[in-house]
Amino acid sequence: MSDLANGTTPAQCRPPRDRDRSLTPGVSGTPAQSRPLPGRSTAGAPRPAQPVDGAILTLTDVHIGAGGREFVRGVSFTLRPGGVVGIVGESGSGKTLTCRAALGILPDGFAVTSGTVAIDGRDTATLSGREWTALRGATISAVFQDPASYLNPSLTIGSQVAEVLRVKLRLRRRAARARAQDLLASVRLPDVYGRYPHELSGGMLQRALIATAIAAGPRVLIADEATTALDVTVQAEILDLLADLRDTTGLALVVVSHDLAVVAQFCDEVLVMRAGEVVEQGPVEQVLYHPRHDYTRLLIDEHESYGLDRFLGVRNAA
Ligand SMILES: Nc1ncnc2c1ncn2[C@@H]1O[C@H](COP(=O)(O)OP(=O)(O)OP(=O)(O)O)[C@@H](O)[C@H]1O
Numbered sequence: 608m609s610d611l612a613n614g615t616t617p618a619q620c621r622p623p624r625d626r627d628r629s630l631t632p633g634v635s636g637t638p639a640q641s642r643p644l645p646g647r648s649t650a651g652a653p654r655p656a657q658p659v660d661g662a663i664l665t666l667t668d669v670h671i672g673a674g675g676r677e678f679v680r681g682v683s684f685t686l687r688p689g690g691v692v693g694i695v696g697e698s699g700s701g702k703t704l705t706c707r708a709a710l711g712i713l714p715d716g717f718a719v720t721s722g723t724v725a726i727d728g729r730d731t732a733t734l735s736g737r738e739w740t741a742l743r744g745a746t747i748s749a750v751f752q753d754p755a756s757y758l759n760p761s762l763t764i765g766s767q768v769a770e771v772l773r774v775k776l777r778l779r780r781r782a783a784r785a786r787a788q789d790l791l792a793s794v795r796l797p798d799v800y801g802r803y804p805h806e807l808s809g810g811m812l813q814r815a816l817i818a819t820a821i822a823a824g825p826r827v828l829i830a831d832e833a834t835t836a837l838d839v840t841v842q843a844e845i846l847d848l849l850a851d852l853r854d855t856t857g858l859a860l861v862v863v864s865h866d867l868a869v870v871a872q873f874c875d876e877v878l879v880m881r882a883g884e885v886v887e888q889g890p891v892e893q894v895l896y897h898p899r900h901d902y903t904r905l906l907i908d909e910h911e912s913y914g915l916d917r918f919l920g921v922r923n924a925a
Pocket of ligand 1: 697700
């Protein structure tokens with residue numbers, strides 16, 4: 608199974624783009640929490656997040672660089688329990704690097720050059736490797752596109768979920784097995800414990816990966832293009848599942864998507880990134896329905912390809 612599951616540092620021996628598989632997943636057990644109103648900035652322009660009581664994840668003016676070049680310049684947001692922050696923007700705009708900074712798994716040579724990433728009020732720059740390992744999976748976790756590449760093809764789905772439970776929560780074999788079965792049922796996969804990854808569809812694999820990602824009861828889940836490769840119906844099922852987890856456990860989410868419709872339906876706040884910068888940020892209703900920046904308008908004007916229309920009615924009806 609992926610190193611992620613074990614919470615090990617991603618990828619000590621993988622090529623850079625292959626590294627996020629070490630991010631594995633984790634159990635729940637996250638106590639149900641009330642859902643405070645997510646923080647919403649009112650200005651259209653990006654601005655630094657302020658430390659806020661109850662925040663689980665706070666990025667404050669984060670810059671990410673490598674080899675003397677800056678790839679991300681000044682990302683800030685605050686995520687509280689049950690909150691959902693969306694990140695949209697063109698390919699290469701820095702969305703994934705931002706997520707990786709939050710997970711402490713930047714590619715080799717990349718670093719947060721200024722600004723802070725705080726998890727549960729703690730500046731992650733002060734964390735040791737061991738502390739990061741403990742945090743990953745248990746407090747912050749992630750799912751990415753292409754779930755098959757994060758699961759070991761030669762191990763059953765159930766044993767991979769159980770392995771996370773044994774490593775991260777130190778459950779004994781029998782307890783881990785029972786808990787893994789519960790987790791798989793909670794992601795609507797009640798009958799796949801003994802099945803292998805190749806026996807599952809793409810949507811089922813993504814749900815299995817979500818089960819491993821939430822196994823250790825993280826409070827933040829980063830979904831980086833997690834539904835991009837799925838057809839629309841399966842994508843809606845996965846989003847429903849994430850919404851259920853948010854509502855029942857207070858899980859906070861960072862959702863990276865090319866699909867403005869996903870963001871319109873699902874997120875409270877959205878960051879629009881372009882060429883490493885946040886060009887616009889604010890509550891979804893404001894940014895997507897009353898954009899202030901030309902680039903945001905451009906994205907919205909392309910709504911036919913993004914399918915924004917699909918969700919306007921859904922959100923307005925909700
Ligand atoms: N491992 C890496 N090695 C070299 N450059 C990288 C690496 N990861 C990211 N970059 C560069 O950093 C910039 C931002 O990349 P990032 O993956 O964050 O973009 P993105 O917005 O997530 O794009 P996409 O939507 O295509 O995934 C790009 O110019 C990319 O080429």
